[in-house]
Amino acid sequence: MKVINGNFDENIKSGICVVDFFADWCGPCKMFANVFENVSKKFDDINFYKFNVDEDNETSNKYSVMSIPTIILFKDGSEVKRHIGFLDEDSFIQFLEDV
Amino acid sequence: MFDIIIIGAGPAGLTSAIYSKQASKNVLVLEKETYGGQILSADKIKNYPGFTEITGFEFSTNLYNQVKNLGVEIKYEEVIKIKNHDNFKEVLTNKDSYKCKCIVIATGAKNRMLNLNNEKKFIGKGISYCPTCDGMFFKDKNVAILGGGNTAISSAIYLSDIANKVYFIYRQKNFKDDSLNLDEVKNKDNIKVILNSNVTELLGEDKLEKIKVKENDSNKELILDTDGLFIAIGHVPVSSICENLIDINDKGYIVSNEECVTNIDGIFVAGDVRTKNVRQLTTACSDGTIAAVNAIKYLNKK
Numbered sequence: 001m002k003v004i005n006g007n008f009d010e011n012i013k014s015g016i017c018v019v020d021f022f023a024d025w026c027g028p029c030k031m032f033a034n035v036f037e038n039v040s041k042k043f044d045d046i047n048f049y050k051f052n053v054d055e056d057n058e059t060s061n062k063y064s065v066m067s068i069p070t071i072i073l074f075k076d077g078s079e080v081k082r083h084i085g086f087l088d089e090d091s092f093i094q095f096l097e098d099v
Numbered sequence: 100m101f102d103i104i105i106i107g108a109g110p111a112g113l114t115s116a117i118y119s120k121q122a123s124k125n126v127l128v129l130e131k132e133t134y135g136g137q138i139l140s141a142d143k144i145k146n147y148p149g150f151t152e153i154t155g156f157e158f159s160t161n162l163y164n165q166v167k168n169l170g171v172e173i174k175y176e177e178v179i180k181i182k183n184h185d186n187f188k189e190v191l192t193n194k195d196s197y198k199c200k201c202i203v204i205a206t207g208a209k210n211r212m213l214n215l216n217n218e219k220k221f222i223g224k225g226i227s228y229c230p231t232c233d234g235m236f237f238k239d240k241n242v243a244i245l246g247g248g249n250t251a252i253s254s255a256i257y258l259s260d261i262a263n264k265v266y267f268i269y270r271q272k273n274f275k276d277d278s279l280n281l282d283e284v285k286n287k288d289n290i291k292v293i294l295n296s297n298v299t300e301l302l303g304e305d306k307l308e309k310i311k312v313k314e315n316d317s318n319k320e321l322i323l324d325t326d327g328l329f330i331a332i333g334h335v336p337v338s339s340i341c342e343n344l345i346d347i348n349d350k351g352y353i354v355s356n357e358e359c360v361t362n363i364d365g366i367f368v369a370g371d372v373r374t375k376n377v378r379q380l381t382t383a384c385s386d387g388t389i390a391a392v393n394a395i396k397y398l399n400k401k
Contacts, residue, residue: 026232027139027156057238064306066236066327067223084223086133088175090194 001037004049008059013077017047018096021063021070023054028086029069035089036071043096073099101127101199103394104190106178106340109136110380111370112205113162114387115394119203120169122395127197128166129190131177135159136207137334137371138380142231142257147380158380178206178340183363201365201397203390204341204353208334208371208378213245217301225307230254230329237327239263243310245298246331247271249279254331256280259287266323267292268312298328336372348374359390367394 004011004019012019020036022029033050040048053060053068063072063079072082073096083095103119105112108130119126133139141155150158167173176192181202190197210228212218218226227233230244234257242262244255247269255267267284272295274281284290293312299320300311310328313320336351346354346362355361355373369386371378 023235027135027154027159028133028232030156030160031133054235060236064224066225066306067227067233070223090175 001040002047002049003052005052005055005059008051008056009077011047011049012074015047015076016045016099017049017074019049019051019072019074021051021053021060021065021068021072023052023068025054026068032069032071032086035087035092039089039092039096042093046096071095075099100187101125101197102398103127103201103203103391104129104188104197104199105203105205106181106190107136107205107207107370107372108134108163108166108173109205109207109370109383110138110159110162111136111207111383111387111390112203113166114384115203115205115369115391116166116171117169118388118391119394120166120171122391124395124398126171127199128171128173129176129178129192129197130173131175134163134173136383140229140232144380181340181344181366183344183366188365200401201367201394203359203367203369203387203394204338204345204361204372205369205383205387205390206337206340206372207383208336210330211333211335213298213330213332215298215301217303217307221301221303221307224305225303225325225327226301227327227329228331230257230331233327233329234258234261237262240326241266241324242327242329243268243298243323243325244329244331245269246333247274247278248331248333251331252278252280252284254329255290256283256287258329259290262327263289265290266312266325268296268298269294270297270315271295301328334371338372357389358393359386360393365394365397367397 073080102124105115105128138155139159176194180191182189241264243266245268259265296314299313302309352374353368355368359367367390369390370383
């Protein structure tokens with residue numbers, strides 16, 4: 001799973017990308033990490049990225065991330081939708097398929 | 100058909116699962132969100148016997164793995180309704196329905212909301228119920244905390260080490276006599292305590308920017324610039340699935356006693372969702388044990 005700290009905007013600027021904003025100390029983030037990993041194998045046309053909020057406050061602020069896990073879906077660099085909090089596998093798939 | 104369906108994978112429900120499975124019962128646990136319940140977000144647990152200190156996540160994960168390793172099936176589905184038939188019970192979820200011989204309800208409690216306009220819209224965008232989860236996003240910013248119990252007090256202290264300024268708003272004129280760590284609050288230069296007041300409006304465009312605070316005995320209002328508002332005004336029981344079947348008191352708690360029984364034969368209740376005086380991690384686990392033991396007795400009699 002690619003962590004895109006340090007190169008966030010460049011990575012999300014084209015195509016469909018979903019980013020999991022997480023931190024190592026966050027329990028629900030750890031639970032969601034498994035869901036994110038499993039679901040990533042089912043979508044070839046979406047880029048799955050992770051972003052560690054502890055290492056870059058500026059980017060978290062830029063995207064108004066104030067709670068984790070936050071999951072944001074981008075299309076060509078623009079936010080399409082977001083979810084705040086844990087999602088189970090079915091709900092996360094639904095989140096991606098609704099676009 | 101399952102012997103026992105346990106609704107809720109917090110400490111009460113998972114403890115019930117351990118006892119039920121160890122008695123060789125066929126058990127299903129249904130959970131709508133994440134395992135662990137409220138304790139998952141606890142920064143540090145220091146009052147559980149046998150552990151000097153453990154994080155809420157570590158405790159919850161250990162308990163979850165213990166249950167999984169016993170071979171208990173856990174499904175992530177939201178229970179919508181319970182039905183009591185002559186010879187069995189039925190649990191309807193957002194995905195399926197399951198038959199069983201008896202049920203343990205361990206749905207717990209959730210954070211009480213203020214029920215103000217914009218509250219839902221700003222959750223995760225300034226409004227939070229969990230300082231340890233979200234506090235770090237407010238480094239060097241101004242935040243407010245609403246509430247006056249020990250959770251609110253410890254949250255104010257925690258946030259004061261991160262934020263620039265903490266407005267600590269409490270609706271009563273004085274803190275309770277048995278409040279803990281109030282001296283520490285007084286010693287923090289960046290905590291401003293505002294008593295006898297309530298938050299009446301949440302203001303902002305895409306995220307929380309200001310809150311309106313009104314003094315209770317007067318019409319005096321003030322607007323505070325805050326990036327975050329942490330709400331710690333208690334919990335409400337999650338008991339709507341029991342409506343029209345199981346006795347619930349006027350506050351929404353399932354009516355029960357120390358035997359964890361309900362008014363319906365074969366339906367038991369454990370943890371924060373039932374009527375009781377002490378709601379702690381230890382008493383949730385205690386309830387889980389008692390509910391399971393009584394469910395097992397009920398099954399063995401049939």
